[in-house]
Amino acid sequence: MAHPQLVFSGMQPTNVLHLGNYLGALKNWVKLQDEMPCLYCVVDMHAITQDTGYRHPKELAAATREVTAAYIAAGVNPNKSILFNQSRVAEHAELAWVFNCVGRLGWLDRMTQFKEKTGKHKERASVGLYTYPLLMAADILAYKGTHVPVGEDQRQHLELSRDIAQKFNSDYEVPDFFPLPEPVITGAATRVMSLRDGTKKMSKSDESDYSRINLTDDTDTIAQKIRKARTDPNPLPDSEEGLEGRPEAENLINIYAALADENRASIVARFAGRQFSEFKNELADLSVAKLQPIAAEMRRLLADPAEIDRILVSGAEKARALAAPIMAEVKQIVGFVS
Numbered sequence: 197m198a199h200p201q202l203v204f205s206g207m208q209p210t211n212v213l214h215l216g217n218y219l220g221a222l223k224n225w226v227k228l229q230d231e232m233p234c235l236y237c238v239v240d241m242h243a244i245t246q247d248t249g250y251r252h253p254k255e256l257a258a259a260t261r262e263v264t265a266a267y268i269a270a271g272v273n274p275n276k277s278i279l280f281n282q283s284r285v286a287e288h289a290e291l292a293w294v295f296n297c298v299g300r301l302g303w304l305d306r307m308t309q310f311k312e313k314t315g316k317h318k319e320r321a322s323v324g325l326y327t328y329p330l331l332m333a334a335d336i337l338a339y340k341g342t343h344v345p346v347g348e349d350q351r352q353h354l355e356l357s358r359d360i361a362q363k364f365n366s367d368y369e370v371p372d373f374f375p376l377p378e379p380v381i382t383g384a385a386t387r388v389m390s391l392r393d394g395t396k397k398m399s400k401s402d403e404s405d406y407s408r409i410n411l412t413d414d415t416d417t418i419a420q421k422i423r424k425a426r427t428d429p430n431p432l433p434d435s436e437e438g439l440e441g442r443p444e445a446e447n448l449i450n451i452y453a454a455l456a457d458e459n460r461a462s463i464v465a466r467f468a469g470r471q472f473s474e475f476k477n478e479l480a481d482l483s484v485a486k487l488q489p490i491a492a493e494m495r496r497l498l499a500d501p502a503e504i505d506r507i508l509v510s511g512a513e514k515a516r517a518l519a520a521p522i523m524a525e526v527k528q529i530v531g532f533v534s
């Protein structure tokens with residue numbers, strides 16, 4: 197059975213969104229709004245799995261509004277897409293519990309993001325961070341989502357969502373009840389790397405603010421961060437193959453291509469043999485031109501937090517109307533008397 201196409205995606209309000217969030221996911225969300233129904237969620241329940249969101253109630257509420265403003269400023273239209281925060285729709289947590297019982301420890305043990313985020317201190321991590329991919333599966337499948345636009349770093353979690361859907365369908369003998377959601381990973385910058393280390397992904401939780409460009413950075417800060425971005429001493433290569441083994445050069449070229457909406461080969465050809473200093477000046481101008489309108493719109497939206505709350509409340513009502521009947525069916529399938 198073919199399930200109706202439906203997009204679901206979300207971001208954690210753990211900090212201000214950055215260029216990686218924008219190019220890896222948000223830019224694609226905006227495009228998909230014209231292709232199929234979309235639900236875009238501020239996943240505040242995921243945010244408390246990490247120290248950055250945990251036990252900072254005021255900061256979490258402010259970040260939830262700020263991320264909502266970033267979605268809208270980047271082009272998510274709340275009249276077209278359903279825009280809401282996760283904790284307002286209880287079905288996410290309800291379905292996550294069922295998936296906690298469908299998922300296997302061995303599956304979670306393989307998740308590389310958990311290993312990267314916890315490093316040598318696994319014992320100190322929250323259980324929520326460990327089971328994060330099961331809540332993510334519930335986020336998507338509570339609506340029978342079929343398409344999930346994300347950055348490359350989320351591919352493994354998406355595969356786990358598919359495994360969960362498949363195991364639920366097979367364990368409860370309800371073939372095709374849940375769709376197997378597909379990752380939508382497109383664009384020239386599906387994995388934007390840190391500006392300080394081309395082998396690490398750009399991340400909200402990186403201690404160094406110079407590792408990322410925040411969507412709220414002003415013109416001077418953007419230019420300065422790009423000028424200070426780590427590079428190697430050689431000029432830019434004249435072919436894409438020449439980017440191999442040069443992660444910082446590759447990252448900056450990818451960012452340029454994604455911001456300019458051009459393919460990487462043409463950017464490499466344009467800057468072949470040029471010095472990084474020249475290239476960085478042009479990249480800074482391009483970044484400012486693309487990101488400053490988003491920052492300005494965010495400031496305008498954040499001046500009226502009541503309007504942001506109104507959008508979130510209205511989105512949550514629409515989301516609940518979709519999730520409630522699916523959750524009711526799940527309860528029946530599982531055998532919960534209700």
Ligand code: AQP
Binds near residue numbers: 207209211216220
């Ligand atoms: N560096 C990146 N390049 C491309 N895409 C990225 N995404 C995140 N970082 C990059 C995509 O942004 C979406 C939101 O991710 P998230 O907020 O759920 O958390 P995350 O993936 O863990 O992102 P961060 O920035 O690293 O946050 P923290 O530090 O809070 O964990 C996802 O679609 C992700 O693929």
